[in-house]
Amino acid sequence: MDQTDSYPVKLYVYDLSRGMARQLSASMLGRHIDGIWHTGVVVHGKEHYFGGSTGITNCPPGGTLLGPPDSVVDMGFTEVPEDLFKEYLTSLGESKYRGANYNLFENNCNTFSSEVAQFLTGRKIPSYITDLPSDILSTPFGQALRPFLDSMVINPGGNNLAGQ
């Protein structure tokens, strides 16, 4: 009766600061953060993430410039087949997740991962990842740098969804 397959969904977590945040954040920000997290959702054999300027992109798992992930979170399984998932991503990429809509604090790779994970599995990604922008903004340092950070985009490199 159950014809649908189950596809595993994983969350790849990268620390963009390569450990610097863990060492230096307490002294610089005034509060300790373990890392500057970038995430990608791995499903159907590809890693999907939202990068600034390229929009939703995908690549072989662990295939971004960042190399292998610092940690992998198992998000469970999804029944959503690949073509349906692609359609979903396309529609996301036209609405909320255009490349130009990338905002380091409010609409970033982790926002995307959170939404996709929620869609695929019904579970959210760990809160320490999604809380990061507000953690940083709650420090005076983050506030001061905000105008500068707002203009920055993170783009680890990969294939554009549209280019498939």
Next chain:
Amino acid sequence: MVPDSRIFRNGICNARGFHQNRTSHFKEEISRRFKAKQDQLVLIFAGKILKDGDSLSQHGIKDGLTVHLVIKTAHKAADGGSTSASSSTSTQAGSTSTSNPGTSPSTTTGSTGSAPPPTQTPNILTGFGDLAGLAGLGMGSANFMELQQQMQRQLMSNPEMLSQIMENPLVQNMMSNPDLMRQMIMANPQMQQLMERNPEISHMLNNPELMRQTMELARNPAMMQEMMRNQDRALSNLESIPGGYNALRRMYTDIQEPMFSAAREQFGSNPFSALGGSSESGAQPSRTENREPLPNPWGPPASSNPSESGGGSTGSSSTTAGTTPSVSNPLGINPGSLGNGMFNSPGMQSLLQQISENPQLMQNMLSAPYMRSMMQSLAQNPELASQVLMNNPLFAGNQQLQEQFRAQLPIFLQQMQNPEALSVMTNPRAMQALMQIQQGLQTLQTEAPGLMPSLMSGGIPGIPTGGAMPTENPASSPSSAGTNTAQQQLMQQMLQMFAGGGGGGGGSATTQTPEVRFQSQLDQLNAMGFINREANLQALIATGGDINAAIERLLGSQPS
């Protein structure tokens, strides 16, 4: 709307006839609301696809949980057809159910929002065919640069447009004409500057073969990315070669930075925006190793860097300042951090240690391409820099230090750009040497507090003359001023050290005029009755700022 969800809610809660609420019924309502066929609807909950025959309760769908909806496109529309929409249909109870109709208009607007770019595309294409039509594009500007800019913006918002434009035969013609392209590129004054400085670039522009290759690249985004990736890999290999890192950095400063700022000024802060206007910059791996289009995965830490590197030396003082208010005395002077002022607070020590233990840290920090341009923009915009640094909580406690630092800011920022200074900070041995000096000073301070090397000139008089610092501080502002003076002086020395070429050792106190250093001692000696300023100064210099010894000297018959 509300009635629908209420039915649903009641169905679940009250176990009415709707309790076994079938997915198909749910889909009916949704299809009505979203104006899509039921066939197109796919409901997903918790990663499971809800089939028509399933019941909602079977999947554990309760109030307040989010069910996802994907409306499949009946036909594949090239530009993201308006029929494709994805929304989270929230089945939250009560008033929040109005968010449901809220989401549907938003998704439809989202999909209609994507419609305008496609309709704009034919305009631009026709514009190319008819130059007069360019004005009709709404741009109106005959200035080619502005036109480029606007095009750039549109390109960014719709990547498909780029490929469409590239496919236009007229564009292809234009691009395959290297002369025309060269003219376009040379028209940018910054490019001209760049070319003057780096003849290699003009070489490249004049090489038709290379131009053609570049055009090919620009046309094919996949190839472009491939190329960039290769470049990245080559660059990282370069980095690992000894001395390669420095070469890279030099390259970066010479070439990428001006290019970056050129592109940036023209197109805004999007690093990829340079692609359209100066697309050749992406394809010169063999010539100039241009890193311009490189994405920067280390963005966020790089942004935290100015205060980090600024904090490299100032953070030292600022950690002291930071620790001071926490100490429970009114003026917040931390006796342990007095005298040596800066580098001796444990926080700073550990930071320095980390840095010296992990040269990679500094290298990572400085190697981030963003670092340089950020330093530059900080240097050019001292207000921003001061804002950034002042807001650093470590600074918060010490107003004077802020003032003093603010004054030093422009010098400091310049120094940070000085590769010598940077090489000091990246050189682990140099950092270690610095640390050793600090440690030595600290030992000296504990071993012979009366001696107090000249670095501590300001703070010293406060210590011997006062009993416990806390009791003295409320009464005597000079001592707090003295502390700050010590910190300031150390700061100044730090800066002058950088100014002195950076490659040297720790802060050489002799770079400051003795008069400045011993100002407070001189004042004290004056107050005691030693009015011969010259002699006082000599004595102070000879004793390294120690007032008692200086007094002895002045009173005794020791040769000065």
